[in-house]
Amino acid sequence: MLGSLFKRKEKPRVFLGVLAVAPRTDLKRHLDEKGLFEDANFDTALRQSLTEIFSLAPAQSVSSPLSSDLVLDVVIPKFQSGDAGVVSLEEIGFPIFWRPKVTVASRLYSLTTQKTKATFSVTEKMKWRQYLGRVFSWRGFLGFRPVFDRKDIEYLLYQACGKLLAKMQKAI
Numbered sequence: 001m002l003g004s005l006f007k008r009k010e011k012p013r014v015f016l017g018v019l020a021v022a023p024r025t026d027l028k029r030h031l032d033e034k035g036l037f038e039d040a041n042f043d044t045a046l047r048q049s050l051t052e053i054f055s056l057a058p059a060q061s062v063s064s065p066l067s068s069d070l071v072l073d074v075v076i077p078k079f080q081s082g083d084a085g086v087v088s089l090e091e092i093g094f095p096i097f098w099r100p101k102v103t104v105a106s107r108l109y110s111l112t113t114q115k116t117k118a119t120f121s122v123t124e125k126m127k128w129r130q131y132l133g134r135v136f137s138w139r140g141f142l143g144f145r146p147v148f149d150r151k152d153i154e155y156l157l158y159q160a161c162g163k164l165l166a167k168m169q170k171a172i
Contacts, residue, residue, distance in 0.1 A: 012068040012172060015111065016056035020075045021047045045150045046076055046102075046157060053161045059111060069111035070172070074164075076157070078103040081148045082126060084135045097135070100148045101125040102156040104164050108171070118171045124160035126152065 021043050059071045082100040086093045105121040126148075134140060140147045 010068065012070045013066065014056060014070045014072055014108075014172075015059040015062060016054055017059050017071040017073040017107075017109075018075070019047065019050045019054060019073075021050070021079075022075065022077045024079075042079065042081065042150060042153055045154060046079065049154050049157055050074060050076070050161075053158065062111060065111045067110075067112055070108050070117060071111050072168075073107045073109075075105050076102060077105055078123075079153060079157075081146060081153060082131060082135075083147060084140070097131075099126045099128070099131045100152050100156055102153060102160050104157065104160040106164055106168065108168060118168070120164055120167045120171075122160045122163045122167070124156045124163070126156065 023043060054072065054074055056072065062069065079102040080098060080100065082098050084095065084097045086095055088094070101123060103121065103123040105119070107119045108117045109115060110117060134147050137147075139145060
């Protein structure tokens with residue numbers, strides 16, 4: 001009887017469900033992805049990075065599911081590159097800033113019952129010091145290329161996914 005109390009709980013198997021990046025239709029998308037010499041498609045790059053980060057067996061490949069099996073869905077509902085500008089109203093100008101950020105959300109649910117076990121969300125933003133250093137650099141002043149590129153967004157994605165995985169490990 002005491003043996004069953006101290007018995008280690010078996011960890012569930014986790015399979016991959018859906019990986020998605022929500023399409024952006026806002027004005028910032030055009031500002032983020034246009035430079036004089038290159039175009040950046042962040043949606044495709046982030047989707048590819050998600051595939052590399054969450055390299056789990058697909059849930060559809062399970063032939064004999066256990067009652068403890070879980071499925072993980074991951075989505076990027078929001079992301080933005082960063083920039084700075086000035087909005088002027090006649091003789092008064094107001095600076096505007098937006099830092100690069102990525103939000104990653106996930107859902108763990110039972111493979112057999114489809115019942116949600118837990119949901120998680122993490123938002124990762126570029127630190128102010130790094131952001132200001134890039135905005136006030138030659139690249140920022142000349143504007144030939146976007147100040148923040150795909151590598152910056154992917155770095156934030158990896159940071160957010162690391163925090164998300166840590167949260168999920170605690171919940172399982």
